[in-house]
Amino acid sequence: MLELKNVTKSYNGNVILNDMSLNVQEGEIVSILGPSGSGKTTLLNVILGITEIDQGELIYKGENLTNVPMEQRGFNIVFQDYALFPNLNAYENITYGLKNKPGISSEEEVEDLIDLLGLREHLDKRIEQLSGGQKQRVALARTMVMKPRILLLDEPLSALDGVIKESIKDRIKTIAREYHLTTIIVTHDPEEALTLSDRVLIINQGKISQYAEPAEIINRPGNHFIREFILNQLEIKRNNIFSLFQYKTA
Ligand SMILES: Nc1ncnc2c1ncn2[C@@H]1O[C@H](COP(=O)(O)OP(=O)(O)OP(=O)(O)O)[C@@H](O)[C@H]1O
Ligand SMILES: [Mg+2]
Numbered sequence: 598m599l600e601l602k603n604v605t606k607s608y609n610g611n612v613i614l615n616d617m618s619l620n621v622q623e624g625e626i627v628s629i630l631g632p633s634g635s636g637k638t639t640l641l642n643v644i645l646g647i648t649e650i651d652q653g654e655l656i657y658k659g660e661n662l663t664n665v666p667m668e669q670r671g672f673n674i675v676f677q678d679y680a681l682f683p684n685l686n687a688y689e690n691i692t693y694g695l696k697n698k699p700g701i702s703s704e705e706e707v708e709d710l711i712d713l714l715g716l717r718e719h720l721d722k723r724i725e726q727l728s729g730g731q732k733q734r735v736a737l738a739r740t741m742v743m744k745p746r747i748l749l750l751d752e753p754l755s756a757l758d759g760v761i762k763e764s765i766k767d768r769i770k771t772i773a774r775e776y777h778l779t780t781i782i783v784t785h786d787p788e789e790a791l792t793l794s795d796r797v798l799i800i801n802q803g804k805i806s807q808y809a810e811p812a813e814i815i816n817r818p819g820n821h822f823i824r825e826f827i828l829n830q831l832e833i834k835r836n837n838i839f840s841l842f843q844y845k846t847a
Pocket of ligand 1: 608609613631632633634635636637638639640785
């Protein structure tokens, strides 16, 4: 449905995205996973249309989007820093975009989304009165009411931890399924990528290292880089938890 064909992007002579080709199916949740500086945000910005590519093509449902400006692509992004309006309350933030494009979501749909994201009791609060996780959910709701054709998320969970992280992860999953919404989510956390998505796109130094379902990556890691950097990280995490447990019960 969304297809990137041989996309190349350089900054100041440095190749950041190197001849990337991939496709995303409708309704699919895809994680983009890779180390810092590997080109994850650049790839997301290319899809969104903030960043122009040097070579290659972007096709969406048969339409060539390569030269279509961002506003006309109908995709939307939730940035890592939320970018909410501090002078408006949570409800005003959520419905802000509908002022210019009324009717995209009905009042009932807005209310459903508020419940789905557990924001009912926070609607009158100013942004500064919200926790990080609540702000993140407001940012998600604000983007969702605009019914993007593709939802792009840049490290939406990185500022959160523990239970809140799990709960927002679940909500993203529920929303994507319920709305049959194609979702592309950037992360540098292997566990997050492997548990959240239908397919994981692992990139390293601007190249696709492996693009497969989580089980495939775990059972058949495509190369040395994936074994070393992705699966070892999970292993270390598991061993840490395990040794903590042994220590406590000893
Ligand atoms: N506007 C820009 N001008 C010049 N170089 C850029 C620009 N944007 C990104 N880069 C470079 O491109 C490379 C990839 O950056 P990108 O932000 O895509 O990485 P990332 O995978 O998102 O990293 P992180 O996990 O740290 O967010 C980096 O080396 C960065 O310095
Ligand atoms: Mg980034």
